[in-house]
Amino acid sequence: MLRLRSLELIAVLCLIQLAWAELVRFHITLTWEDWHEGPGATRKMIFANRQFPAPPLRLNQGDDVEFHVTNLMNKSTTVHFHGIDQTNTPWSDGVPGLSQKPIPPGGQFLYKWNANQYGSYFYHAHTRGQIEDGLYGSIRIQPSVSVEKPFHLITNNTSKRHRIELAELRTSSIILSDWRQLTSEQSWNAEKATGLDSYCVDALLINGKGSIQCLGRATLDKYTTPAQKSLLDGKHLTDTGCMPPIKALEGPFPHNYSAIVPTMFYGCRSHQGLSEVFQVKAADRFVSYDLISAAATNTLMFSIDEHKMYVYAVDGRYIEPIRVDALSLANGNRYSVLVELDKPVGDYTVRLATVGVNQILNATATLTYERNHASTQPPPKKSSSIPSIDITGMNTTANTIVLDDTAIVPFPVETPSGTVAQTHILRVGRYERSFRWTLGNSSYALALENSQPLLFNPNSSLGYSDLTVRTLNDTWVDFIFDVFEPLQPPHPIHKHSNKFYVIGQGQGAWNYSSVAEAMEHIPESFNLKTPQIRDTYATPAASTGPTWLALRYHVVNPGAFLMHCHIQVHLSGGMALAILDGVDKWPVIPKEFRNAGPNA
């Protein structure tokens, strides 16, 4: 019996690994419809093939993808493939005004790209605030046989290793997100009317499921963190656990408080929605999940009661596995985890909590071990499981291990160039209004989404002026994010096309002209030997003073790509920059992509 099972495992492994790269056609039809099963009152959402979240896309490394979008909504849209390099296909990156024209109501677009990478990604709307309206779905690319796995760093016991490899083959995604009662257009209009930065949501979702459970005054006051208290100066969190729109958070700009709409900062209404259940089998020993943060607003802490996890890949690439009890995800990040199934059969609570000062909010789901009725197993565990984190994402015991993101080491390690051709120092902060933001000297207007795509004419600047960086192919570039003043949350910086190396970060003012100069003064703030290789990485929070982050990348894929903060209200508010990579080797744009897109 046992023997047969392990032979079975090997057979499955071989079958999958022998799979040839193929052409994968995927079609989504988008509609704008009422969602009744949500965490709050009915509101309209974007459905893909009548589903929310959008359906998962599973690929093998090397596959060619034809991703066909039919837009039946009453608004324009585009779809971006987050973390996908788009090597030699910059026209399929999904950014209106940069790589394509918006797909109009009734229109279609055929994105074509090659899955040359492996790992965890996701696709999502990249027009206005539409990611907040629910257009996101997971992408998993099964690595080819030649990719070396890091599991020997977890165990050398061959039977355990087989279990781990099988768990990895069967990895499923867990999409973590946040949800507003207001549509993205209503939020944007409320920001314009009030002048305020809208930094709160109504619920957190686990695979699209969640509830609104108002925590109540006593609980909110009890859990208000020291950082929040020092900013509140005697005031209280609102009934939604939100920091009220005080000057410390909104800055010294004009505001119209009477234009605040319900749920923007206040107005909690408890509502029972759906709750996600993850079925597992103790006999599998391990289960693997791609945790994907499609959150628009919040940094989220994730934990499963009483279960340790090995984080083994980040942003689609393997790392040296790290054993943790909880980990936080910034918007746009993906962490792949192996959960060891070594606990008594029963139900265990899966917890999600916001960790920023902006709001206290949490969500739960359930990890359930399959009951084997025929066996002599002990009866299912009855009592509730023991949390590792509380509703603010803080550890509940001194033994809780929370992932230290700075300790991550890629597997295998790669080293970037020691010198660069260009250094861009980007001033990160608010821009003239509380809800406007900059990554430089001016703010990237939302209206630019409707301009002629820069990919079609890299010589035009269209008013992007200082927010357009031009590079030559096969050169190295540094971006320094100078978060010059508090109070600012961590900004999850996402770069389209190829990944960057996270080479340095620190507290304090950035007062250097280059990384080389800074390394003479503060070498301990840099890591050029084992830097992380990421597509999304957050600047350090600026709580009491300035902070900075240094990213380095190699220009290898000519095209027009966006780099931006993945907090949607910051992106809508202009926290973005256009990178024209390899202007000396600019590609010829296929005619079919110059229009709204080819018809399939």
Ligand SMILES: *[C@@H]1O[C@H](CO)[C@@H](O)[C@H](O)[C@H]1NC(C)=O
């Ligand atoms: C669709 O949008 C247009 C323009 O925003 C608007 O005039 C029209 O009333 C909308 N139609 C429906 C059915 O919502």
Ligand SMILES: *[C@@H]1O[C@H](CO)[C@@H](O)[C@H](O)[C@H]1NC(C)=O
């Ligand atoms: C497994 O063996 C390899 C090679 O000897 C070694 O590098 C690795 O540390 C071992 N792993 C564990 C978990 O002991």
Ligand SMILES: *[C@@H]1O[C@H](CO)[C@@H](O)[C@H](O)[C@H]1NC(C)=O
């Ligand atoms: C490997 O792990 C399995 C399952 O935990 C265990 O039964 C076996 O004894 C281990 N083998 C060795 C050599 O430790």
Ligand SMILES: *[C@@H]1O[C@H](CO)[C@@H](O)[C@H](O)[C@H]1NC(C)=O
């Ligand atoms: C403030 O908002 C209210 C409500 O929308 C509006 O009636 C009023 O004109 C606004 N005040 C100013 C100064 O814009």
Ligand SMILES: *[C@@H]1O[C@H](CO)[C@@H](O)[C@H](O)[C@H]1NC(C)=O
């Ligand atoms: C938040 O956590 C509390 C405490 O564990 C729990 O009772 C509550 O159900 C959670 N809220 C949601 C919406 O799951």
Ligand SMILES: *[C@@H]1O[C@H](CO)[C@@H](O)[C@H](O)[C@H]1NC(C)=O
């Ligand atoms: C959380 O972890 C820290 C650091 O290990 C520890 O000092 C603290 O006591 C822990 N909190 C609780 C509530 O145990």
Ligand SMILES: *[C@@H]1O[C@H](CO)[C@@H](O)[C@H](O)[C@H]1NC(C)=O
């Ligand atoms: C941009 O301008 C340069 C220099 O004038 C020219 O060589 C190049 O062909 C232009 N590129 C495009 C795509 O028009």
Ligand SMILES: *[C@@H]1O[C@H](CO)[C@@H](O)[C@H](O)[C@H]1NC(C)=O
């Ligand atoms: C922003 O302005 C400063 C001086 O005010 C200038 O040195 C810098 O080059 C500008 N940045 C960009 C990206 O144009």
Ligand SMILES: *[C@@H]1O[C@H](CO)[C@@H](O)[C@H](O)[C@H]1NC(C)=O
């Ligand atoms: C640069 O800033 C650091 C701390 O942020 C400070 O110690 C140092 O003296 C500054 N250097 C100059 C030249 O101002």
Ligand SMILES: *[C@@H]1O[C@H](CO)[C@@H](O)[C@H](O)[C@H]1NC(C)=O
């Ligand atoms: C750009 O540079 C990369 C890295 O050297 C190279 O692989 C690629 O072929 C170049 N692209 C073009 C269009 O020359």
Ligand SMILES: [Cu+2]
């Ligand atoms: Cu931001």
